Amino acid sequence: MGAAKGMPMQESQKKEMAAITEKVLVGGRISDGEFLTLERDADLYQLAFLADAIRRRLHPQGLVTYVVDRNINYTDICISACKFCAFFSAPEDSSGYLLTFAQLEQKIRETQDLGGTQILLQGGLHPDKPLEYYEEMLRFMKGTGIHVHGFSPPEVCHFATLSGLTISEVLQRLIAAGLDSMPGGGAEILSDRVRQAVAPRKCSADQWIAVMEEAHHQGLRTTATMMFGHIETIAERLEHLRRLRELQDRTGGFTAFIPWPFQPDNTALAQQVEIEKSTGMGYLRMLALSRIYLDNFDNVQASWVTQGPKIAQLSLFFGANDFGSTMLEENVVAAAGVSFRLSEQEIRRLVKDAGFEPRQRLMDYTLIG
Numbered sequence: 001m002g003a004a005k006g007m008p009m010q011e012s013q014k015k016e017m018a019a020i021t022e023k024v025l026v027g028g029r030i031s032d033g034e035f036l037t038l039e040r041d042a043d044l045y046q047l048a049f050l051a052d053a054i055r056r057r058l059h060p061q062g063l064v065t066y067v068v069d070r071n072i073n074y075t076d077i078c079i080s081a082c083k084f085c086a087f088f089s090a091p092e093d094s095s096g097y098l099l100t101f102a103q104l105e106q107k108i109r110e111t112q113d114l115g116g117t118q119i120l121l122q123g124g125l126h127p128d129k130p131l132e133y134y135e136e137m138l139r140f141m142k143g144t145g146i147h148v149h150g151f152s153p154p155e156v157c158h159f160a161t162l163s164g165l166t167i168s169e170v171l172q173r174l175i176a177a178g179l180d181s182m183p184g185g186g187a188e189i190l191s192d193r194v195r196q197a198v199a200p201r202k203c204s205a206d207q208w209i210a211v212m213e214e215a216h217h218q219g220l221r222t223t224a225t226m227m228f229g230h231i232e233t234i235a236e237r238l239e240h241l242r243r244l245r246e247l248q249d250r251t252g253g254f255t256a257f258i259p260w261p262f263q264p265d266n267t268a269l270a271q272q273v274e275i276e277k278s279t280g281m282g283y284l285r286m287l288a289l290s291r292i293y294l295d296n297f298d299n300v301q302a303s304w305v306t307q308g309p310k311i312a313q314l315s316l317f318f319g320a321n322d323f324g325s326t327m328l329e330e331n332v333v334a335a336a337g338v339s340f341r342l343s344e345q346e347i348r349r350l351v352k353d354a355g356f357e358p359r360q361r362l363m364d365y366t367l368i369g
Contacts, residue, residue: 001214017046022055025170032238039285044285048318049077064316065299065359066351067360069118069324070111073123115326118362121151148180151174153182153212168218182212185225187227189227190205209247211245216251219255221364224244224257233299238293241294245293261283284311290319302316302320303315313354
């Protein structure tokens with residue numbers, strides 16, 4: 001039992017920790033074994049020290065960025081029926097919705113009136129809409145002048161299955177219709193054991209990686225996510241991070257990494273498996289470990305939408321350099337009973353109170369103003 005579990009370190013553990021610390025502080029890449037050592041033996045303060053050192057090396061100006069956008073879920077109708085999701089409606093459920101283009105336009109105009117620069121566009125895996133429908137949606141949205149950050153890998157795989165086209169062909173058509181960048185949703189944990197247990201109808205870990213790799217090759221910048229704290233092991237969290245780091249080595253296409261804890265309320269998974277809600281400390285530990293391991297990611301986002309403003313503010317000392325989105329609208333996490341809300345002014349105040357300078361950005365981390 002290591003020091004992180006409340007026991008004093010042995011001399012050999014101290015030497016190992018000192019060697020890892022020295023490697024991190026000079027900009028070295030930690031191994032999988034060193035990640036597991038940190039996870040087992042490092043206390044919260046040691047992880048914060050290392051993650052903050054990396055943050056300060058990568059972002060010495062002391063800026064904390066954020067984006068003003070709106071999360072539009074164009075439909076909640078979904079054939080995937082993921083056990084961790086409290087948001088979806090089954091296709092036969094009469095309560096399901098599909099936004100009209102007029103409703104989309106109203107949401108976009110409201111976002112633009114508030115200084116928003118992009119729309120995060122995601123939805124359920126609708127069984128009946130062809131690829132042409134999503135192309136028309138993109139062309140319509142681009143007519144408003146908004147940046148469309150949309151369609152996560154499970155949606156792209158779903159479009160490919162329905163259309164009979166390859167992933168490459170689907171992405172080519174979406175880009176031609178106006179897709180600007182892609183969110184990292186649907187990753188959950190990139191381990192097929194976990195995916196088979198919680199989302200067996202969703203794309204595999206290999207498929208998620210393949211979509212992202214092809215998107216990068218076609219010039220799309222994307223984000224990467226991890227939803228942790230359900231049935232996965234520490235080794236499976238590491239597998240997830242390893243696959244992201246290896247893909248980033250190959251393509252450099254990820255702009256940011258966003259980890260957040262599973263929100264169990266109102267989900268089938270919580271009814272089937274005894275799951276404790278992740279604590280703020282557990283979140284901060286995983287955030288710091290991710291920042292230390294993902295040495296080739298420039299940006300790590302705080303998750304105020306699941307953790308609330310105070311833990312998100314603390315995360316700026318655990319490796320995060322980005323406060324994420326103003327989330328003018330958020331439905332998926334809210335369906336799990338979590339309903340934090342922050343205005344742009346509140347984000348700026350929280351960042352300033354933590355001792356940093358807030359700056360609005362675009363999806364590619366270009367600063368505004």
